[in-house]
Amino acid sequence: MEIKKVKDLPLQENPHGVDLRRLYNHDNAQAMHMTLQPGQSLRAHITPVDVFFYILEGTPDVQVGDETVTAEKDSVIESTKNIVHCLSNKSNSIARILVVKAPKQTTKAILL
DSSP: OOOOOGGGSOBOOOTTOOEEEEEEEETTEEEEEEEEOTTOBOOOEEOSSEEEEEEEESOOEEEETTEEEEOOTTOEEEEOTTSEEEEEOOSSSOEEEEEEEESOOOSOOEEO
């Protein structure tokens, strides 16, 4: 059994400049823990694999394609491969999101 504590995992370099920590990294999937500070946003991008976002804390705005919603804690939002998506935190509190990609992403996302 392997147990990891998010706070003890190293920050992962990313083009968005957000707090991103790798939880799981295998051929079948990747899982990351993302923290968005108030006012922080990702750049819109397209990934070559399916992604889902599980909102752990906060109320981030999640854009998938042409639709944007303010997600609540314990919500799951799906984004199929090759579609534009983006997350932003317009609130005054942090937002924590579990990001799962399946299968493992092996090529870079396209930043818009």
